[in-house]
Amino acid sequence: MNRLHALSRIAPAALVFAASLALAQTASPPPKQPPPLPPPALEPLPNIPPPPEIAADPDLEPQVTISRREGETVEEARVAGKVVWIKVTPRHGNAYYLIPDGGANTYIRRDSLDSGLKVPMWVIFTF
Numbered sequence: 001m002n003r004l005h006a007l008s009r010i011a012p013a014a015l016v017f018a019a020s021l022a023l024a025q026t027a028s029p030p031p032k033q034p035p036p037l038p039p040p041a042l043e044p045l046p047n048i049p050p051p052p053e054i055a056a057d058p059d060l061e062p063q064v065t066i067s068r069r070e071g072e073t074v075e076e077a078r079v080a081g082k083v084v085w086i087k088v089t090p091r092h093g094n095a096y097y098l099i100p101d102g103g104a105n106t107y108i109r110r111d112s113l114d115s116g117l118k119v120p121m122w123v124i125f126t127f
Helices: 002-024
Strands: 063-069 072-079 082-090 096-100 107-110
Antiparallel strands (some): 063 072, 072 082
16 A cells, blocks of 8 residues: 555656656747848839720620510520510510520520529538
């Protein structure tokens, strides 16, 4: 029993001694600072012309034709001579779009120009 009692007194003292040795170690000196950079030379900037303006290509601009018929308005958008979409707005009711179906002369009716692609989104963190 005496040895166990003596060991329980020595163990905390040994821990305090080891901690004091760890704290007594000297830290390494901080690294030397590099010399300051010289001030920039104030030379005049060369005459650089502004970038050229991008000219709009009239063939790539959509051409919208609006025609009014009995009880409805039809807006037709063409790019390079091809129909991109047709918007039909009836006098009574909601507007709808007719979009060409690729190769054939058929159209797909949609309620909006939204593609319907929905990217899945999940909540990962909240705080």
